Structures are given as structure tokens and as C-alpha cells.
Amino acid sequence: MNYWLFKAEPAAFSIDDLAAMPEQTEHWDGVRNYQARNYLRDEIKVGDNVFIYHSSCKNIGIAGLAEVVKSGYPDHTQFDPDSPYHDPKSDPENPRWYMVDVKFVEKFPSVLPLSKIKSEPAISELGVVKKGHRLSIMPVLQNEAEILLALAR
């Protein structure tokens, strides 16, 4: 059982939006980065925990927790000409992009700010504290995940 961090822009999709979905579950589509794709396709498993991170907004930081309820399967938006995520070069026989389904677990009492995460000396490996790290899907070490949970709750 592993921990992950997924970035979301709350103007487009937030922890509240996830909680408001039917079954509190949504497919995490639109990831168009090969390293993130590899995580989605190969490594993220049912039961894994996912920190939901709010980026490009007023309160940047970790907003809550979700869990994976369906492991990697092809992202249908790549084949939809009307979708902003449409990829005409992707072959339906060998899809290029994958997604997982995540279910809401909890919303933290307040967003754990990025500034606070950065000020924690024990958290040094997490992608969001590293300069220039732009992955939208990233692994979280077990011990760092436990620290984040303690800080957030």
C-alpha cells in the first residue's frame, strides 16, 4: 500500500468537487506526461492513498485524502475530438494515456500549506518541495506521508 500525491487546480476540480461526486468517486483523466502515465498505468494500485494537492490557487497545499478504487485503464478523453485532452496520435489498440479512479476519504480541517510542508526538515523527498518539479502525479514516501497526515489533522 503506497502513498501518492495528485495535483489539482481547485478552480477546475477540488477536494470538495470529489466529495460531491456520485459515490464520491471520479476518474482522474487528463494526465499527459509520460512519467506520470507510467505511475498511473503500472504502479498505482487499488487501496493506495492519494493526497489531493491544490495548485495554482489562493491556498496552495494539501487539501485532503482519497483512495484508489480502480487501477490504471485507458483515459477515454484521448480519443474524444471534442476534449481538450484529445490526442490524435494515440492508437486505440495501444492507448498512450491512462487514468485511475479515486474516491474521497477525508477533507483536512484546513489546507496544509505548501509553505509549511517546505519548512518541515523531515520532508525533503516530496516532489512539491523540490524546485522545478512539475509532475502532476508523484509518489510519497511512507514516513513522509505519516508526517503529512499528522500535520494536516
Place this chain on the structure above:
DNA sequence: GCCAACGTTGGC
């Protein structure tokens, strides 16, 4: 297969 140009990301 190199690498410059370009587009995107995302904190500030």
C-alpha cells in the same frame, strides 16, 4: 540523436 525553439507549469 543532437539541440534550439517553443509551449507549459506553477509558485510568487
Place this chain on the structure above:
DNA sequence: GCCAACGTTGGC
């Protein structure tokens, strides 16, 4: 809205 840091693209 600025800009640094990346990833991707495409000519050669």
C-alpha cells in the same frame, strides 16, 4: 502577470 524550470517538438 512574471519568469524559471522543465518537457516536447522538429529540423538537420
